Amino acid sequence: MITFDYLIQQVRYHKKSIIIANIIAVFLTIISVPIPLFIPFLVDEVLLGKEGSFIATVNQFIEVGSPEYYILIVFVLTIAIRAISVVLSIVRKAYIDRVVEDIRLNIRKKMLAHLSNVSMSEYDMLGSGAVSSKMTTDIASVMKFLSGSIGNITVQVLTLIGISVILLYLNWQLALIILVLNPLVIKIFIGAFKKVSKMMKERNKAISSFTNSLTESLELFNQIRVQNREVHFTDTVNADAKDIRDRSYEFQLTAKRTMSISRVLLRYSNDLFKMIAVYLVFLGDMSIGEMLAIFVYAGMVMPPIHMIIKFVQDYHDAKEGMDRLNDILRLSVEPKYEMKRDPFEELTTASIELKNVTFAYDENKTVLKDFNLKIEAGEKVAITGETGSGKSTLANILIGLYSISSGEIFYNGVEVKEIGYEKIREHIGFVLQSPLMFNAMLRYNLSLGKEYSDEEMFNALKIAQLYDFVNELPEKLDTIVGKNGTKLSGGQRQRLSIARVLLDNPKVIIFDESTSSLDNETENKLLEALNPYIADKTVITIAHRQTTIDKADRVVKLKTKAEEKEKMKKEVA
Ligand SMILES: Nc1ncnc2c1ncn2[C@@H]1O[C@H](COP(=O)(O)OP(=O)(O)OP(=O)(O)O)[C@@H](O)[C@H]1O
Ligand SMILES: [Mg+2]
Numbered sequence: 292m293i294t295f296d297y298l299i300q301q302v303r304y305h306k307k308s309i310i311i312a313n314i315i316a317v318f319l320t321i322i323s324v325p326i327p328l329f330i331p332f333l334v335d336e337v338l339l340g341k342e343g344s345f346i347a348t349v350n351q352f353i354e355v356g357s358p359e360y361y362i363l364i365v366f367v368l369t370i371a372i373r374a375i376s377v378v379l380s381i382v383r384k385a386y387i388d389r390v391v392e393d394i395r396l397n398i399r400k401k402m403l404a405h406l407s408n409v410s411m412s413e414y415d416m417l418g419s420g421a422v423s424s425k426m427t428t429d430i431a432s433v434m435k436f437l438s439g440s441i442g443n444i445t446v447q448v449l450t451l452i453g454i455s456v457i458l459l460y461l462n463w464q465l466a467l468i469i470l471v472l473n474p475l476v477i478k479i480f481i482g483a484f485k486k487v488s489k490m491m492k493e494r495n496k497a498i499s500s501f502t503n504s505l506t507e508s509l510e511l512f513n514q515i516r517v518q519n520r521e522v523h524f525t526d527t528v529n530a531d532a533k534d535i536r537d538r539s540y541e542f543q544l545t546a547k548r549t550m551s552i553s554r555v556l557l558r559y560s561n562d563l564f565k566m567i568a569v570y571l572v573f574l575g576d577m578s579i580g581e582m583l584a585i586f587v588y589a590g591m592v593m594p595p596i597h598m599i600i601k602f603v604q605d606y607h608d609a610k611e612g613m614d615r616l617n618d619i620l621r622l623s624v625e626p627k628y629e630m631k632r633d634p635f636e637e638l639t640t641a642s643i644e645l646k647n648v649t650f651a652y653d654e655n656k657t658v659l660k661d662f663n664l665k666i667e668a669g670e671k672v673a674i675t676g677e678t679g680s681g682k683s684t685l686a687n688i689l690i691g692l693y694s695i696s697s698g699e700i701f702y703n704g705v706e707v708k709e710i711g712y713e714k715i716r717e718h719i720g721f722v723l724q725s726p727l728m729f730n731a732m733l734r735y736n737l738s739l740g741k742e743y744s745d746e747e748m749f750n751a752l753k754i755a756q757l758y759d760f761v762n763e764l765p766e767k768l769d770t771i772v773g774k775n776g777t778k779l780s781g782g783q784r785q786r787l788s789i790a791r792v793l794l795d796n797p798k799v800i801i802f803d804e805s806t807s808s809l810d811n812e813t814e815n816k817l818l819e820a821l822n823p824y825i826a827d828k829t830v831i832t833i834a835h836r837q838t839t840i841d842k843a844d845r846v847v848k849l850k851t852k853a854e855e856k857e858k859m860k861k862e863v864a
Pocket of ligand 1: 415652653656658676677678679680681682683684685724
């Protein structure tokens with residue numbers, strides 16, 4: 292889980308960078324906060340000719356005595372300090388950014404590692420839109436807090452302390468007034484922030500609802516068009532857009548109002564403070580130079596306070612962000628079994644056995660009950676059965692995409708728990724009933740990132756009866772297939788996914804309705820070309836079409852629940 296403890300642990304790995312960055316921060320504060328102190332020196336000692344420490348100090352080094360000279364010294368010093376500050380703050384930021392980006396990468400890696408192992412049944416519940424928003428915006432809010440806490444907050448707190456110390460030094464009575472007034476102002480600010488941030492959340496919710504309905508409508512655009520439902524869908528999206536308008540308006544208005552009021556209150560406290568300072572000068576308790584310096588410092592107090600308040604806000608955002616990130620980490624992962632025995636080693640194929648297998652997607656949806664099946668090594672079995680009888684489900688559990696609730700599955704006599712699903716998926720090719728495509732080149736859709744030569748790919752395409760089609764494309768293997776392979780016909784997609792599995796040279800192949808979209812002639816050609824390739828492999832062909840089924844050594848028929856009940860009744864009668 293991503294927690295504050297996890298962040299601390301991550302930060303520990305970068306201890307050195309953070310210590311350096313914070314030492315720089317302390318140094319920066321020490322050199323830059325006192326800059327305005329030059330004002331009382333210039334005004335009181337140089338302009339008004341009072342006795343003081345500044346001229347005395349300078350005179351220790353060189354005694355010149357002309358005012359232009361002191362002004363020049365202050366000017367040069369100020370410029371030098373500011374230049375050093377700029378350079379140092381860039382260095383400090385570089386250290387912090389490096390740490391933050393490293394940790395962001397680690398969090399992304401952690402999330403992806405978990406996602407890639409999430410069990411299929413949990414994954415079905417997940418919207419891909421939700422996941423991608425978590426991977427970007429929610430991580431961003433956590434990182435914003437982190438970068439504030441390890442980078443910025445020390446500078447702000449130190450600046451505030453520095454200013455308070457200097458104010459106390461200049462005039463402690465006045466400083467006390469500021470130090471009492473400011474917490475009051477802070478309190479008002481926090482109240483305002485809370486109210487505004489609540490409205491901002493409402494607005495963000497409206498935005499995310501809008502994005503969701505928009506993305507979904509865009510993805511289903513074809514279906515919507517076909518069914519003449521554009522008006523309905525535009526209305527839905529429009530309603531969400533209208534909601535954004537109302538929420539945004541409300542949010543902006545409140546933000547403007549509360550911020551303006553808080554700001555004016557702050558100005559009032561500043562005004563009051565300046566008047567008191569002027570009065571103190573009048574009473575002779577303070578010099579004009581000190582008064583001017585205090586004016587500058589009073590103005591400098593606000594930005595760090597602002598940052599600290601924002602930091603508190605960031606903390607709450609980060610907490611919520613973490614919770615949303617943990618939604619993903621809370622999804623259970625599929626069982627991982629260590630490989631103890633490899634039943635595929637040195638064999639070209641494998642036998643399969645299911646013993647008393649029961650499987651349910653959820654409690655009241657048992658698809659297979661006490662199911663038994665034995666397939667010999669090298670056997671060609673056809674699986675048929677009514678739609679919904681569980682054929683695809685059977686294929687899914689064979690490669691462990693879904694876990695069975697009871698029973699055992701064996702490959703070459705070895706139970707799957709001793710083999711592990713990684714090994715199983717390495718040797719069992721599964722041509723999905725609805726194959727999915729990346730919007731990328733044919734080449735990538737065939738290899739999914741594995742290394743294959745063009746020759747190997749073309750060989751697989753030849754068996755899958757897709758060679759001529761690809762060869763005649765101007766870009767050949769480099770042709771982009773479009774979103775979800777839309778630039779291909781249904782049959783071409785099926786053949787592409789067959790070629791994809793052939794490339795892996797698996798020892799067992801499961802075809803799930805893989806030739807259903809092909810015409811009889813193409814299907815025959817494909818099966819013929821496939822024959823030598825699958826001669827010594829175990830093959831499970833799920834199909835409805837009689838001519839496909841006829842090619843198998845043996846036919847297994849799955850029954851739906853209704854059919855089984857029917858059969859039971861007959862038996863009883
Ligand atoms: N991911 C899932 N979550 C919940 N139920 C599912 C899921 N996939 C399938 N089912 C249900 O399981 C039953 C068997 O589905 P399955 O896809 O295995 O049937 P099939 O025999 O392959 O049908 P078809 O011939 O139409 O492909 C169906 O009643 C279906 O509604
Ligand atoms: Mg199916």
